[in-house]
Amino acid sequence: MTQTSKNIAIIGSGLVGSLLAIFLRKKGHSVTVFDRRPDIRTIEFSGRSINLAMSNRGWKSLRKVGLEESIREIAIPMDKRAMHVYDKPVYYQNYGKDGEAIWSISRGILNRRMIDLAEEAGTQFRFNEKVWDVDLPEAKIYTGETVKSAWKEYQFDLIFGCDGAFSRVRHKMQRRSRFDYSQNFIDVGYKELTIPPNPDGSHKLGKNSFHIWPRGKFMLIALPNIDGSFTCTLFLPFEGDISFDRIKTEEDAKAFFETYFPNVRKEIENLTQDFFKNPTSAMVTMKCYPWTYWNKVALVGDSAHAIVPFYGQGMNAGFEDIYQLDELMGQYGDDWERIFVEYQKIRKPNADAIAELSYRNFMEMSSKTADTMFLLQKKIEKHFAAKHPDKWIPVYSRVTFSDRPYAEALAIGDEQEKIMQEVMKLPDIESNWDSKEVEKTILRLLDNKKAT
Amino acid sequence: MTQTSKNIAIIGSGLVGSLLAIFLRKKGHSVTVFDRRPDIRTIEFSGRSINLAMSNRGWKSLRKVGLEESIREIAIPMDKRAMHVYDKPVYYQNYGKDGEAIWSISRGILNRRMIDLAEEAGTQFRFNEKVWDVDLPEAKIYTGETVKSAWKEYQFDLIFGCDGAFSRVRHKMQRRSRFDYSQNFIDVGYKELTIPPNPDGSHKLGKNSFHIWPRGKFMLIALPNIDGSFTCTLFLPFEGDISFDRIKTEEDAKAFFETYFPNVRKEIENLTQDFFKNPTSAMVTMKCYPWTYWNKVALVGDSAHAIVPFYGQGMNAGFEDIYQLDELMGQYGDDWERIFVEYQKIRKPNADAIAELSYRNFMEMSSKTADTMFLLQKKIEKHFAAKHPDKWIPVYSRVTFSDRPYAEALAIGDEQEKIMQEVMKLPDIESNWDSKEVEKTILRLLDNKKAT
Numbered sequence: 001m002t003q004t005s006k007n008i009a010i011i012g013s014g015l016v017g018s019l020l021a022i023f024l025r026k027k028g029h030s031v032t033v034f035d036r037r038p039d040i041r042t043i044e045f046s047g048r049s050i051n052l053a054m055s056n057r058g059w060k061s062l063r064k065v066g067l068e069e070s071i072r073e074i075a076i077p078m079d080k081r082a083m084h085v086y087d088k089p090v091y092y093q094n095y096g097k098d099g100e101a102i103w104s105i106s107r108g109i110l111n112r113r114m115i116d117l118a119e120e121a122g123t124q125f126r127f128n129e130k131v132w133d134v135d136l137p138e139a140k141i142y143t144g145e146t147v148k149s150a151w152k153e154y155q156f157d158l159i160f161g162c163d164g165a166f167s168r169v170r171h172k173m174q175r176r177s178r179f180d181y182s183q184n185f186i187d188v189g190y191k192e193l194t195i196p197p198n199p200d201g202s203h204k205l206g207k208n209s210f211h212i213w214p215r216g217k218f219m220l221i222a223l224p225n226i227d228g229s230f231t232c233t234l235f236l237p238f239e240g241d242i243s244f245d246r247i248k249t250e251e252d253a254k255a256f257f258e259t260y261f262p263n264v265r266k267e268i269e270n271l272t273q274d275f276f277k278n279p280t281s282a283m284v285t286m287k288c289y290p291w292t293y294w295n296k297v298a299l300v301g302d303s304a305h306a307i308v309p310f311y312g313q314g315m316n317a318g319f320e321d322i323y324q325l326d327e328l329m330g331q332y333g334d335d336w337e338r339i340f341v342e343y344q345k346i347r348k349p350n351a352d353a354i355a356e357l358s359y360r361n362f363m364e365m366s367s368k369t370a371d372t373m374f375l376l377q378k379k380i381e382k383h384f385a386a387k388h389p390d391k392w393i394p395v396y397s398r399v400t401f402s403d404r405p406y407a408e409a410l411a412i413g414d415e416q417e418k419i420m421q422e423v424m425k426l427p428d429i430e431s432n433w434d435s436k437e438v439e440k441t442i443l444r445l446l447d448n449k450k451a452t
Numbered sequence: 453m454t455q456t457s458k459n460i461a462i463i464g465s466g467l468v469g470s471l472l473a474i475f476l477r478k479k480g481h482s483v484t485v486f487d488r489r490p491d492i493r494t495i496e497f498s499g500r501s502i503n504l505a506m507s508n509r510g511w512k513s514l515r516k517v518g519l520e521e522s523i524r525e526i527a528i529p530m531d532k533r534a535m536h537v538y539d540k541p542v543y544y545q546n547y548g549k550d551g552e553a554i555w556s557i558s559r560g561i562l563n564r565r566m567i568d569l570a571e572e573a574g575t576q577f578r579f580n581e582k583v584w585d586v587d588l589p590e591a592k593i594y595t596g597e598t599v600k601s602a603w604k605e606y607q608f609d610l611i612f613g614c615d616g617a618f619s620r621v622r623h624k625m626q627r628r629s630r631f632d633y634s635q636n637f638i639d640v641g642y643k644e645l646t647i648p649p650n651p652d653g654s655h656k657l658g659k660n661s662f663h664i665w666p667r668g669k670f671m672l673i674a675l676p677n678i679d680g681s682f683t684c685t686l687f688l689p690f691e692g693d694i695s696f697d698r699i700k701t702e703e704d705a706k707a708f709f710e711t712y713f714p715n716v717r718k719e720i721e722n723l724t725q726d727f728f729k730n731p732t733s734a735m736v737t738m739k740c741y742p743w744t745y746w747n748k749v750a751l752v753g754d755s756a757h758a759i760v761p762f763y764g765q766g767m768n769a770g771f772e773d774i775y776q777l778d779e780l781m782g783q784y785g786d787d788w789e790r791i792f793v794e795y796q797k798i799r800k801p802n803a804d805a806i807a808e809l810s811y812r813n814f815m816e817m818s819s820k821t822a823d824t825m826f827l828l829q830k831k832i833e834k835h836f837a838a839k840h841p842d843k844w845i846p847v848y849s850r851v852t853f854s855d856r857p858y859a860e861a862l863a864i865g866d867e868q869e870k871i872m873q874e875v876m877k878l879p880d881i882e883s884n885w886d887s888k889e890v891e892k893t894i895l896r897l898l899d900n901k902k903a904t
Contacts, residue, residue, distance in 0.1 A: 147599060147600075148599075148600060166627075174635075175618075177637070177734045178637045178690075178734050179635070179637070180635065180636050180637055181633070181634065181635050182633065182634030182635070182636070183626075183631070183632065183633050183634070184632050184634070185629070185630045185631070185632055238630075282629045282630050
């Protein structure tokens with residue numbers, strides 16, 4: 001169904017804002033993107049970014065507007081984890097079946113490319129223009145220098161809030177009655193660090209791996225960039241025995257890396273400089289509802305559902321929001337009220353599911369990686385899945401390599417977990433874990449589930 | 453320990469704000485209370501109020517500053533529920549043991565009295581003065597006509613946010629990183645209605661009862677006032693078959709009352725007038741953390757922990773916050789950082805517990821009152837508690853008539869629930885519910901708990 005051309009404002013020029021602009025331009029709408037920050041193409045990156053891992057849902061959305069190829073150019077496939085366990089040789093875990101990979105992309109580089117593409121598609125960008133207020137029923141926005149300065153008023157037909165976890169648009173919706181909202185921070189922070197390329201421009205570590213140095217309550221990860229460097233992220237508790245709180249001097253930082261990450265210490269050349277130049281950032285799970293206001297305003301991406309980054313799905317979920325919106329625009333044409341109602345109804349349970357899965361991954365990493373029974377359980381699941389790939393698709397694969405709803409992945413994962421709890425109670429499971437009996441038990445439990 | 457006199461601002465002149473002012477004046481502090489609304493002593497009440505049920509925790513706090521007697525004058529004891537079940541004669545349920553009662557007080561009348569008392573104690577009130585911004589580290593507040601008008605700056609030593617569920621002070625704290633926050637609305641709204649007194653000034657219903665007309669998904673309650681009237685509250689879903697949404701005309705409202713509340717229809721003389729004059733209000737559970745900012749700012753009462761009203765503990769919990777603060781002021785003198793840290797550490801789990809208990813009461817009322825097994829369980833508990841008052845104190849009594857922590861009441865209640873789930877599995881429990889065997893089973897299960 002075609003749509004009548006509307007005058008649309010998007011607040012936020014991040015990844016979701018600029019991709020949404022491209023989709024809306026394809027439908028023939030007039031699109032203006034506001035951002036309180038300067039044009040990211042004209043400034044240095046923030047030093048507070050975790051590299052993105054684009055997976056199936058992200059690519060699917062890009063494909064829908066013909067951008068897949070253009071973005072592959074700035075992405076590096078990672079088909080496995082490289083596990084740098086303390087005092088052991090590196091070992092590898094494939095992410096999926098042959099050829100399945102997630103793709104490392106620098107957030108800054110991707111954002112610049114997306115803005116270029118949106119601009120080419122006819123989007124108007126207004127950088128350095130902060131939105132102070134939104135009139136929801138009238139779809140008006142008010143921008144200005146400060147809260148007290150003279151404000152400029154803009155009238156639109158529709159407004160999309162793509163302004164992230166601390167969205168101004170949502171903030172306005174939140175002051176209304178019957179708006180559910182929550183923000184919950186985890187007690188772990190993160191910091192960006194860099195491994196520069198070799199002098200010849202090549203990568204210092206295997207470039208097709210997602211590198212992980214798991215250390216229980218904290219960990220380091222490294223994702224490759226196309227310039228030969230790696231963007232590393234140190235996840236570490238804010239407070240406590242081993243924490244950001246305890247690293248106050250260059251000596252502290254060096255000692256911390258010598259002790260826990262000796263095999264990578266020398267790669268991070270500007271370690272102490274990065275450490276004290278780059279900010280320590282917090283991570284939040286943000287949920288809200290409703291996501292839309294009548295046929296006037298809708299939240300898309302992090303502004304509607306910010307999640308912790310431990311499943312690598314934040315951007316993918318935001319891009320999938322846009323894919324869904326686009327489907328509904330095709331279905332319902334000018335009935336924006338219907339589009340918005342269906343959009344939030346379809347997406348909300350999926351956003352909640354990926355929030356839950358991401359949080360669980362954080363909990364697993366911080367409390368279960370040292371639990372031998374947990375590791376044994378994962379080993380049994382993997383063993384069984386390899387033998388019966390049709391009967392046991394791991395949750396990770398459902399989330400990362402399929403486009404089935406996140407909520408379905410969560411529900412099936414919970415079923416699998418129940419089965420595994422039964423399996424773990426089997427006598428001598430530690431020695432029998434790869435036996436025929438265990439395999440039969442799982443098959444029987446799977447059949448039972450199907451029967452109910 | 454004595455305290456050095458501080459210059460203190462309280463935002464909000466409600467019940468918690470005015471009681472806190474009285475406590476702080478007793479300690480010799482200089483106190484200014486700001487409120488964006490006019491002086492409640494000079495205006496009509498809002499018509500959106502549920503009568504208060506003051507119970508033990510509220511009285512205990514008032515007693516500590518010598519106000520108990522003065523407030524008893526405007527309160528009416530209710531020692532029982534009067535249950536107006538559809539098509540049956542009224543029956544009664546005592547709240548506790550002999551002499552235990554909760555006390556009905558009009559929120560408006562109590563608030564006026566508290567402001568009088570705070571003023572007599574030397575508090576300065578600044579009504580009609582809206583706080584637009586708070587500088588947390590500097591303890592400065594900014595007030596003014598509008599967001600754009602010239603603001604007035606005030607410098608204080610300490611600021612208390614007693615500005616309710618939609619607190620401006622908390623709102624400022626919420627914009628900081630690592631501040632946990634949630635607001636969740638229930639899908640039931642409420643509306644204030646009035647049963648006026650008889651022509652001779654007497655009450656139309658028994659005045660020492662909390663009157664309830666339970667109707668499954670909705671209900672009406674009536675609490676006595678000292679002028680002979682009753683303040684009624686209709687709790688009803690916002691949307692659905694029987695809902696506020698479906699009552700659009702005077703005829704709708706009359707028909708609704710004729711159908712579901714025939715025995716009280718004629719008492720609510722101005723029913724349709726009240727119905728369409730008074731607003732329909734929403735109910736929210738609001739949680740946040742931290743509650744304090746260094747040694748400068750603290751949230752007290754609803755601004756820190758708004759709860760749904762189904763346990764009658766909102767004001768009581770807020771008054772208990774103040775009691776706790778006062779204890780800590782006595783203990784730690786001028787160490788306000790310590791006072792604030794301990795205050796939030798002690799109160800937060802208890803605020804979460806009463807939020808949970810209040811929400812569960814709502815769920816019970818709306819989904820379990822028609823469940824015969826649930827009613828049987830309640831009957832067994834009551835029967836057992838009457839025989840063994842030392843072994844089984846109902847959660848309601850712990851919350852309402854004791855001053856033990858809310859969190860303890862919740863934990864013990866959960867233990868009791870586990871025991872009852874075992875009991876309800878006994879064969880023929882429907883016919884054996886008052887047998888020796890059931891009694892012995894409960895005693896045994898209680899002993900088991902103690903042993904673990």
